[in-house]
Amino acid sequence: MQNRRRIVITALVFLLPTIVGTLIFRLIPIIWSFALSFYEWKVFDKAVFVGWKNYAHIFTSSISLDVFVNSAIFSVIYVAGSLALALVLAVVLNNGLRSSAFFRGAFFVPYITATVAIALAWRWIFSTRFGVLNNLLIALGVENPPAWLADPAWALPAVALVSIWKDVGFYMILLLAGLQTIDPTLYQAARVDGAGPIARFRKVTVPLLTRSLFFVLIIALVRSTQTFEITYALTNGGPNRASTTLAFFVYQKAFVDFEVGYAAALSYIMCVILGFLTLVSFYFRRKWVHE
Template sequence: MTKNRRDAVFIGLLFLLPTMIGLSVFRLVPIVWAFAMSFMRWQIFDTPSWVGFDNYLHILASPTSGRVFMNTLWFMAIYVPGVIIIGLVLAVLLNNGLRSSAFFRGAFFLPYISSTVAVVLVWKWIFSTRFGLLNNLLLWFGVSSPPAWLADPVLALPAVAIVSVWKDSGFFMLLLLAGLQTIDTSVYEAARMDGARKLRQFFEITIPLISGSIFFVLIMALVRSTQTFEITYALTGGGPNGASTTLAFFIYENAFVHFQMGYASALAYLLCFAIGLLTLVNFYFRRRWVHE
């Protein structure tokens, strides 16, 4: 390596140094420390003590943890199909090149970049038992006893999922819209000449040609569905009686309410393992339905 080449490499590394330091201090060190904490019992103000796999065994044996995992799966079952279907429908409707499409793209994307607190305040009013827009509509349609959406153990989690789907659908719409705009319009013209109707074009041309984008959106939605926190915290606080507590919120409760740092770290690594497993399963089945 010549001297000029060595100098160029040295200068490049010098410019990378601040980023590498920040990455190490604020990402890599916390990841390693959290993994070590997951094998400890540490109530933040006490001296940590090594307990091995006790935290993980307690999580697997605890009925509360089991309920939280089921809540997370139930939230995922609503959120993932919701954002993909709504995002895809909006993307198809706006993939027309009209001048007004730009306005509607911005309008549908706006909830995603809006303040979560502002969004939750609006939805709290919509879900309000006595004065909410939704229950007043139900009364108008003849429902005599509308439900208490946020106070009902059965409906609280679906309410959180509905708000999350509404807020995030615009983001997934843009991802799918980008995939739609890569399709050559001559493919549709040939299909029309062969007599294919719109619905058949959608299922036999559009879906296969954007299957790569759908796969990417699926992975993103699965990961995001396990990380919901802000909306749960602001809308229901995990209630009533833990009915809307998902895994990310449960980690927060154990870490920053009960100060069980070791237990929370073990939960975080189980969450990480679950996300990794889901991703691997999806990559395994990817070849069966994703068209390159």
């Protein structure tokens, strides 16, 4: 009995730092921010209880609705683009190319590179007058290439493009790991049956890769709601909030406008939306994921 009690006490002593850290830096801030979402608090003023006013204002404000639309557009571009490009890269690099190891590292490097450095490089690429991209388009015959980061029609797609470029290497590695678990004899059997490369991809690769694709889908969906650094460094949410997504809007309300209660309400709306999308994804998982 004493030995068992000693083991339990020893385990608690080792777990105590994690428990205390989780309590202080996770649970208490979550509970406190939820309580703050029912207050109007300007940081330097006294907090005033307003009930559901912050939540009501979110769904009646035209600015908030525009931000939700921007977030939806960004998520669609980011998730679809990341999945498609990562799948193509993973399939190409899984074919045993002599330089595949080099390209795996090259595509993964942007994911671990500092976001500010990436944003500065892409600001130069997107530059209207001196950027590499517009000069290339002019050389190809495009007379009036867009002002990528200054045009409301192109700012959000530009931010999504950079986000995809930064993260696709990580998703590629995950899918590549899934591809390498597929039994090569299945491809040999498909060749014997007369299946071409496209048929083998549709009938063998995709069905057996659906678990990895679902995993990448969930990660990309979560990442699409957390975009902040690239938006901040490229466009600062502009022009005219054209590239402002929900996570960046939370930052603006909390740390620029100091509307902490409103920002907390936005955060919980974002959590509810993300939770709903995740549940929907898991519900439809049984319809297309092959176990």
